[in-house]
Amino acid sequence: MAPILEIKQLTKKFGQTEIIRGIDLAVNEGERVAVIGPNGAGKSTLFNLISGRLTPTSGEVLLAGQSIGGKPPYAINRLGLARSFQITNLFGKLSVFDNLRCATLWPQGYGYTFWRFLANLHDANARAEELLQMVGLTAKREVLAMNLTYAEQRALEIGVTIAGGAQVILLDEPTAGMSNVETEHFTQLIRRVTEGKTLLTVEHDMGVVFGLADRIAVVVYGQVIAFDEPAAIQANPQVQAAYLGEAHGTQATGDALAASEG
Numbered sequence: 001m002a003p004i005l006e007i008k009q010l011t012k013k014f015g016q017t018e019i020i021r022g023i024d025l026a027v028n029e030g031e032r033v034a035v036i037g038p039n040g041a042g043k044s045t046l047f048n049l050i051s052g053r054l055t056p057t058s059g060e061v062l063l064a065g066q067s068i069g070g071k072p073p074y075a076i077n078r079l080g081l082a083r084s085f086q087i088t089n090l091f092g093k094l095s096v097f098d099n100l101r102c103a104t105l106w107p108q109g110y111g112y113t114f115w116r117f118l119a120n121l122h123d124a125n126a127r128a129e130e131l132l133q134m135v136g137l138t139a140k141r142e143v144l145a146m147n148l149t150y151a152e153q154r155a156l157e158i159g160v161t162i163a164g165g166a167q168v169i170l171l172d173e174p175t176a177g178m179s180n181v182e183t184e185h186f187t188q189l190i191r192r193v194t195e196g197k198t199l200l201t202v203e204h205d206m207g208v209v210f211g212l213a214d215r216i217a218v219v220v221y222g223q224v225i226a227f228d229e230p231a232a233i234q235a236n237p238q239v240q241a242a243y244l245g246e247a248h249g250t251q252a253t254g255d256a257l258a259a260s261e262g
C-alpha cells in the first residue's frame with residue numbers, strides 16, 4: 001500500500017542555515033505518528049513545510065501520491081490535509097456552534113457563494129452538531145469562543161481542524177499548557193476524533209506520545225534519526241543520547257522518556 005503522506009529528501013534553509021537537512025518519512029493511511037525531538041530540532045518547521053506555510057528549499061512532499069510541496073495552505077487543505085493552528089483560527093466573538101459551522105462550510109468553498117451557502121446550510125448545521133458532540137462541547141454550544149477555558153478552546157480548535165473532513169490531520173503540540181487531567185482527557189479526545197484518519201502530531205509530553213502514537217519519528221538537528229514503534233524508540237541508544245544530551249539543560253524531556261518506560 002502506498003503511503004498517504006510521503007516526504008522525500010526534504011530540506012529547508014533560512015538564509016545560509018539549513019534547518020531541515022534531508023528528511024525522508026512515509027506515513028501510512030490510518031497511522032498515528034508522533035514527531036518528537038529536542039527544542040529547536042525543526043519539528044514545527046517540518047509541519048510548516050508539509051502544511052504549506054513554508055516552501056521547501058528542495059525535496060518533495062506527496063499527499064496521496066500528489067506533490068503538495070510549495071502549494072498554499074488552503075490548496076493543501078482542500079486536497080485533504082488539515083492542520084491545527086494553536087487556537088489562532090478560532091473566531092472569538094462567534095459561538096462554539098458557529099465556529100464549527102463556519103469551519104464546515106469554508107473548506108468546501110461555500111463561503112464565496114451566498115446561494116450555495118444557503119442551500120448547504122442544512123448540511124452544515126448537521127455536521128456542526130456532530131462535531132460539537134465529538135469534541136465534547138455540546139453544553140457550550142452558545143458560548144462565545146473567547147469565553148471558553150483554554151482546554152475548551154483547544155478542543156474547539158480540534159473540531160475546526162477536522163470539520164472539513166480532511167483525511168490527514170496535523171496537530172502542533174495539542175496538549176501544551178494543559179494540566180495532567182486535561183491532558184489525559186484530551187489524549188482520549190484526539191484518539192476518538194482521529195479514528196480512521198491519519199494523524200501527525202508534534203508533542204513534548206511523552207505520556208501523550210506513548211499513549212497515542214503507532215510510530216514515533218525522532219527529529220534531531222533537522223534530520224529524522226529514528227522512525228519506529230514506541231518500544232523500539234524507547235530502546236534506541238541514539239534517541240536516548242539525543243534526549244539525555246538535552247536533559248543536561250532541561251532534565252524534563254529525558255526524565256519523561258525514562259518515565260514512559262514504566
Ligand SMILES: Nc1ncnc2c1ncn2[C@@H]1O[C@H](COP(=O)(O)OP(=O)(O)OP(=O)(O)O)[C@@H](O)[C@H]1O
Binds near residue numbers: 019039041044
Ligand atoms: N522563519 C525562520 N527564520 C529563521 N530561522 C527560523 C525560522 N523558523 C524557525 N527557525 C529556526 O529553525 C530552528 C528550528 O525551529 P523549529 O521551531 O522548527 O524547532 P522545533 O523543533 O519545533 O522546536 P520547539 O520544540 O522548541 O518548538 C530553530 O533554530 C529556529 O530558530
